Amino acid sequence: MKHLPHKTIERLSQYRRALLICLEKGQTHIYSHEIATIQHITAVQVRRDLMLIGYTGTLRKGYNVKELIELIGEIIDSSEGINVAIIGMGNLGRALINYFTGKRSHLKIVASFDINPDKIGNTMSGVPCFGTDEMSKVIAEKDIKVGIMTVPAEFASQTTDLLVKAGIRGILNYTPKPVNVPKNVYLEEYDMITSLEKVAFYVKLQEME
Amino acid sequence: MKHLPHKTIERLSQYRRALLICLEKGQTHIYSHEIATIQHITAVQVRRDLMLIGYTGTLRKGYNVKELIELIGEIIDSSEGINVAIIGMGNLGRALINYFTGKRSHLKIVASFDINPDKIGNTMSGVPCFGTDEMSKVIAEKDIKVGIMTVPAEFASQTTDLLVKAGIRGILNYTPKPVNVPKNVYLEEYDMITSLEKVAFYVKLQEME
DNA sequence: TTCACAATGTGAAATTAATAACAAAAAAGC
DNA sequence: GCTTTTTTGTTATTAATTTCACATTGTGAA
Numbered sequence A, B: 001m002k003h004l005p006h007k008t009i010e011r012l013s014q015y016r017r018a019l020l021i022c023l024e025k026g027q028t029h030i031y032s033h034e035i036a037t038i039q040h041i042t043a044v045q046v047r048r049d050l051m052l053i054g055y056t057g058t059l060r061k062g063y064n065v066k067e068l069i070e071l072i073g074e075i076i077d078s079s080e081g082i083n084v085a086i087i088g089m090g091n092l093g094r095a096l097i098n099y100f101t102g103k104r105s106h107l108k109i110v111a112s113f114d115i116n117p118d119k120i121g122n123t124m125s126g127v128p129c130f131g132t133d134e135m136s137k138v139i140a141e142k143d144i145k146v147g148i149m150t151v152p153a154e155f156a157s158q159t160t161d162l163l164v165k166a167g168i169r170g171i172l173n174y175t176p177k178p179v180n181v182p183k184n185v186y187l188e189e190y191d192m193i194t195s196l197e198k199v200a201f202y203v204k205l206q207e208m209e
Numbered sequence C: 001t002t003c004a005c006a007a008t009g010t011g012a013a014a015t016t017a018a019t020a021a022c023a024a025a026a027a028a029g030c
Numbered sequence D: 001g002c003t004t005t006t007t008t009g010t011t012a013t014t015a016a017t018t019t020c021a022c023a024t025t026g027t028g029a030a
Helices: A006-024 A032-038 A043-052 A065-076 A091-100 A132-141 A153-165 A192-209 B006-024 B031-038 B043-052 B064-075 B092-098 B132-141 B153-165 B192-208
Strands: A082-087 A105-115 A127-131 A144-149 A170-173 A186-189 B082-087 B107-114 B125-130 B144-149 B170-173 B185-191
Touching: A006 A032, A006 A065, A006 B043, A006 B192, A043 A186, A065 B043, A082 A091, A082 A132, A082 B144, A082 B192, A091 A105, A091 A186, A105 A132, A105 A144, A105 B192, A132 A144, A132 A153, A144 A153, A144 B006, A144 B170, A144 B192, A153 A170, A153 B185, A170 B192, A192 B006, A192 B064, A192 B092, A192 B107, A192 B144, A192 B170, B006 B031, B006 B043, B006 B064, B031 B043, B082 B092, B092 B107, B107 B132, B107 B144, B125 B132, B125 B170, B132 B144, B132 B153, B144 B153, B144 B192, B153 B170
Parallel strands: A082 A105, A082 A144, A105 A127, A144 A170, A170 A186, B082 B107, B082 B144, B107 B125, B144 B170, B170 B185
Antiparallel strands: none
């Protein structure tokens, strides 16, 4: 398998989540159009993605749920699991920790960081909170590869620099401020305000018709 | 102006935010490559987007910050402003309210909803919290057009149905569960777990090289 | 058996998005 | 005043992504 498109990676992650739910319900097989309906995309899209990862279903029976989950895991998970830290234990940071607790995943949130002394030293859902000054040490000791930035926008740049210096390999930036990283660090940015403005735009557009 | 690409809409929202910061700093003009650097994209991309909205800068002086902000506003904002509600006042809901308070925006969060009786009746950052059973009434009365869903995944579908029944025009779904809406309702979904898994995937990929 | 159906798998076409290339013109330098 | 530089605006090109169209085939029914 060569290069998987970015969009395919995203969808595989989503297929897997849908499949896990099917598995829990005891469903053993699933058709491409069923997956498609759940994700509101087309069945062809699903089949194409699965073609790209080289999985082939059974004609007229669809795809084996369990097998497919495992294959997607082989593709997108790394064998040893990846440790993740959350930087900024505000509401968003806490929301993310809640999202993840209980989810059996190869991604483990193993630390959080904040500058508020009241939070440092505490543990939330099993995740210990450290001071920002300990970042380098903790990231090295716990072998943390990915950082999720949920700090206020005005701290985005300096936090990024700290993370990069500490040797982080990937950053998911939830602050509305774009940041710069060296090219050996993978950066993904998401901006809630943009999404909301986009929804508002298309709502307006529909109203005008 | 005909059809603006989805991606252009997203970028325009981001340009505006960057421009507002420049405006505050007293900067009157900006070059395409300056905007590009902030957003880590190319200058051509910026110029192309601005071309699409029909804005033309001054040769060798760049774009007028104030004018451009206003034009982007004309394109992506609706004249009367749009009222928004947050459904689910957990950590994520609160995070969103904090993001928005203080931001002068045509988007106004005017209500929130929850099922927890301790939260109902309270006000957070000026946003009152109502019970889910009041949704239809409040949405009609306050003329709410867009709903942001930050409820637990297991409530996603039923909350969506309530919103649709109440006459919502756009939904931003932050639960990891895809939902279905009639096609006169604009739906945008975002899944934090997918983003994180994507970062992890590309980190893994880099390590393998 | 044979037919019709329902599904997968995939090459080709269409669409969408990004990049390259370059003309034009204003400003600055000489 | 002429030349160089810088920056915009736009066409053309390339790349990425999605959709179409259809061949293929296992399954059940007539």
